[in-house]
Amino acid sequence: MKIEPHNKPSNVSRRQFVAAAGASVLSATVFQPGISFGAESDATVNIGLIGCGGRGQWIAGLFNKHGGYRFVAAADYFKDKVDAVGDAMGIPAERRFTGLSGYKRLLEQKLDAVAIISPPYFHPEQAAAAVEAGKHVYLAKPAAVDVLGCMSIEASGRRATEKKLAFLVDFQTRTHRLLQDCAQRVHEGRAGEIISAEASYETGPVGEEVDAARRADPKSQELRLRAWVTDRLLSGDIITEQNIHSLDLACWLLDAAPLRAYGTGGKRRNFVGDCWDHFSVVYYFPKDIVLSFNSKQAGYGYEDIMCRIYGATGTVDAHYFGKVAFKSKDDYVSGDVGNLYTTGAEANIATFHDNVVQANYQNLTVAPSVRSNLTTILGRTAAYKNAEVTWEKMLQEQEHFVVDLKGLKA
DSSP: OOOOOSSOOOOOOHHHHHHHHHHHHHHHHHSOTTOOOSGGGGOOEEEEEEOOSHHHHHHHHHHHHHSSEEEEEEEOSSHHHHHHHHHHHTOOGGGEEOSTTHHHHHHTSSOSEEEEOSOGGGHHHHHHHHHHTTOEEEEESSSOSSHHHHHHHHHHHHHHHHTTOOEEEEOSGGGOHHHHHHHHHHHTTTTOSEEEEEEEEEEOOOSHHHHHHHTTOTTOHHHHHHTGGGOHHHHOOHHHHTTHHHHHHHHHHHTSOOSEEEEEEEOOSOOSSOOOSEEEEEEEEGGGEEEEEEEEESOSSOOEEEEEEEESSEEEEEESEEEEEEEESSOEEEEEEEEHHHHHHHHHHHHHHHHHHTTOOOOTTHHHHHHHHHHHHHHHHHHHHTSEEEHHHHHHHTOOOOOOOTTSOO
8 A cells, every 4th residue: 555645735935835834833822822811711622543552642642631532433453452542431342443544434523623743754644634524633652654754644635724624733742831931032033143953862772572473474564564663663662752852952943954964873682673773963054064873772871851052141951841041141930840741742632622612724744743753854864874964855756655565445
C-alpha cells in the first residue's frame, strides 16, 4: 500500500513557509490556551479516535476528563486495542473498526471530530481523509515521517481552514505561559543578538517490550506494526518521532527554520527494529546562529528534554519537565512547568474544543508543527548521509517513505 499525499502540496518557497510558521507561532503565543469565551463552550463534541494504542488510550481519558467530548467511534488495526478504548468509553461494538482501512469506516459515522493518534506514517492520509469528510482534526505529533507527508499536512491544514474546520497539532511546550513569556522576550530582542543555541533529548530505551515480542517472529507484519515505535519507516526514527519536542522548542525560540545541517549518529542497542538510538546534528540557522543538537534513546542514569538560547545579553534555559528561566542583566523570569506531557495535552484538548464550538478555524499550530517536523527530517537526512544537507535540497528531493503493508488485513 503506497500512501500518496491526499492534497497537492503547495510549491511554497522557503521564505514564504518560514514567514507563515513564524507568524503562526507568534499569534499562538498571544492567547492563553484552554479559555472558553462563549456560551457554546459547554457544547458536546462527538469525537472518534483513530489509533487506540498506549497513548491513544491515555489521551482518550484526557478528552473524557475535559467533559466537552463524547466518544462515539474508535478505529485501530488491532481489535484488542479498539476494545480497550471501546469498553472504557462505552462505544458500541458496531462502531469499533479494525484493519488498515478501519478509519475510513469511522469517518462515515455521524461525528464532529477525530483524534488521530495512530503511528505517524499514517497521519497524512488519515488527516486528509478526515478533512475531506468534514471532520475537525486533532493530530498527534509528529505530523508526518517524510517531506511529502509534511507537505500533505500543510495542505490539509489549509484545506481545513477553507472548509471551516479546526485542525490542531498536539505539541505541549507551546501551551505553557512561562515558555510563551520566554519566547516573547527572545523575539522582542531582550536577550540581545542570538549567539548560539543547544538542544537535546536524552532518555533511556524506548520500545524494549514490543521489540522483544517481535523477536518471536521478526518477519511478522503484525508484530512490526505493534512495534512501530522501533521501526524507521513507521515512526520516522527517534529524531522525528520523539526528539521533535526539543527541536520544535528550538525553532519556536529562534523563530526560524535552519538553512542546512550536518549530522551523524547510529544504532548500538540490540533491537530488531531499525531505528537509530543516537543522533548528533549541527544546525545552521539564519544570522549565523548555530544550534548543536544531541539525542540518545539508550542507557540509564540521565534523562532531559531541553533547549538553551544564548544571547548577547540574556539566556533562555527551557526544559520539558521542571525549570524554565529567562535571565538577563535587567530581567529575570523563572518557574516550574511541571508535567507538560499531561498538562500540555490537557490545554490542547481544551483549546481544540474552544476552536470547534467557537468556529475558530485559523489553525495556527499547523505551520510551526510542519516547520519543526521538516527540521527533524533535515537532521535525520544529514545524519543518514553523514554529510551536510541544505533545507532547499531536502525539499527538492521530496523524500517519501513507502512501507510494504502486504500481509496486513485491509
